[in-house]
Amino acid sequence: MRELWASLFRLDPLTVPALPRALRAALALGLPIAIAALLGQPHLGYSAAVGSFAALYGGALPARERAKAVPFIAAGLVLAAALGVGVGWSRPLTVIALAGVAIVAAALVYGFSVGPPGVMFFVLVYGMFAHIRAISTEIVALQSLGALAIGSVLTYVIAILPVFERRPDAPTRQLREVLPRSGWDDTARLLFERTVIVALVGSAAGLLVDPVRAYWIVAAGVTVVGISAARTAIVGRGIHRMIGTVLGAGLYLLLVLFPWQPLGIAVLLAVLQFGIELVVARNYALALVLITPLVLVLTGAAAGEFGSVAIAGERVVDTIVGSALAVAVSFVPLRAFRRAA
Numbered sequence: 001m002r003e004l005w006a007s008l009f010r011l012d013p014l015t016v017p018a019l020p021r022a023l024r025a026a027l028a029l030g031l032p033i034a035i036a037a038l039l040g041q042p043h044l045g046y047s048a049a050v051g052s053f054a055a056l057y058g059g060a061l062p063a064r065e066r067a068k069a070v071p072f073i074a075a076g077l078v079l080a081a082a083l084g085v086g087v088g089w090s091r092p093l094t095v096i097a098l099a100g101v102a103i104v105a106a107a108l109v110y111g112f113s114v115g116p117p118g119v120m121f122f123v124l125v126y127g128m129f130a131h132i133r134a135i136s137t138e139i140v141a142l143q144s145l146g147a148l149a150i151g152s153v154l155t156y157v158i159a160i161l162p163v164f165e166r167r168p169d170a171p172t173r174q175l176r177e178v179l180p181r182s183g184w185d186d187t188a189r190l191l192f193e194r195t196v197i198v199a200l201v202g203s204a205a206g207l208l209v210d211p212v213r214a215y216w217i218v219a220a221g222v223t224v225v226g227i228s229a230a231r232t233a234i235v236g237r238g239i240h241r242m243i244g245t246v247l248g249a250g251l252y253l254l255l256v257l258f259p260w261q262p263l264g265i266a267v268l269l270a271v272l273q274f275g276i277e278l279v280v281a282r283n284y285a286l287a288l289v290l291i292t293p294l295v296l297v298l299t300g301a302a303a304g305e306f307g308s309v310a311i312a313g314e315r316v317v318d319t320i321v322g323s324a325l326a327v328a329v330s331f332v333p334l335r336a337f338r339r340a341a
Contacts (some may be wrong), residue, residue: 004236008243011282021059022277028052028158028218029298032151037262045262047144048151049269053077053121055159058146060279063162064172069179070159073114074152076105078282080122081129081148084255085141088133091211095203098215101126102199102222109111109226110188112179112197119195120223127215128299133210135303144302187229190334192226198327202322213318220245220322225329234330237284238323244288245319249312252293256307269294 028054054074058066080101086232087093105122129148133141182188183267198221206214224238261267272294280287296315300306 007286012297016060018278022274024158025055025277026270026274028055028155029273030266033266042262044147046149051148051151051155055155062126063160065178067160068175070156079125084126084130085133085145089128094216095207095211099203102218103196116195119228120219123219132303134281145336162238176226178256190229191226193334194329195222198222198225204205216318217322220319221326224323225325231330235327238327240285242320244285244291248292249316252296252312
């Protein structure tokens with residue numbers, strides 16, 4: 001507990017340069033919103049900006065290797081969003097498909113050693129677009145899906161830019177080396193099994209309580225449980241996520257006091273994303289202080305609910321529930337954990 005408390009106030013050293021990754025991620029998020037705002041279609045810009053999540057995968061890879069990996073991530077996010085649009089009209093179907101998205105994404109993420117941020121964004125994007133379909137017409141949802149596809153192409157162009165890279169002549173690995181098959185070793189199997197439990201239990205809880213919020217519970221849970229096999233790391237990550245989310249919700253409530261225009265939101269989200277990428281590997285709780293308002297602003301703006309105070313409170317509760325579920329699942333005596341230990 002002493003070490004966990006200290007970790008909340010400590011910045012761990014960086015193992016790879018964060019500035020290039022932060023610049024690419026900020027540009028990929030802010031640029032689609034700015035372009036759409038200038039064209040008079042800001043609501044489509046928010047949906048397009050969701051494609052920027054693909055740029056968060058493989059951020060430490062050289063540009064030529066990112067060029068091979070990012071299209072598969074982007075395609076997965078678009079497919080998850082398309083499924084959300086397809087089933088979003090039905091709350092029971094939305095929750096059932098939620099568990100399926102999380103499980104399939106986990107099988108691919110762990111089966112091909114994708115790495116952080118793991119399963120979370122596939123769940124988040126699916127839930128966002130299912131919610132858009134639930135509160136709008138099919139035409140509006142399809143327009144948002146098309147904007148996401150366009151944003152994903154823009155994200156790809158930005159992601160492969162060799163920003164500040166000093167190794168243009170380094171050997172380029174093949175795709176099978178960039179995304180290698182894990183062979184389903186004990187660690188990969190354990191992470192997958194835990195994610196499946198979180199997905200099923202979290203989806204069931206959402207079906208019983210509030211299907212609209214189920215994807216937030218699952219997204220929080222798979223993020224906590226799906227990065228490390230060690231229980232101590234999961235407990236620490238869960239506490240970091242709870243504390244960071246509470247503080248981040250407070251920051252969101254401060255931000256919505258100002259009358260933001262679409263271009264201002266583009267700059268705000270780009271700044272938040274830039275800060276996240278600089279600190280996420282150094283202090284997870286601090287990163288969540290920035291991640292929480294970013295996700296609340298982006299998802300709220302995309303769904304036309306930007307500025308809702310009630311949503312901030314709901315997200316805090318959902319995150320606490322999902323994180324607590326992940327911590328509890330880490331103590332389930334799975335056989336893979338005993339072998340990995």
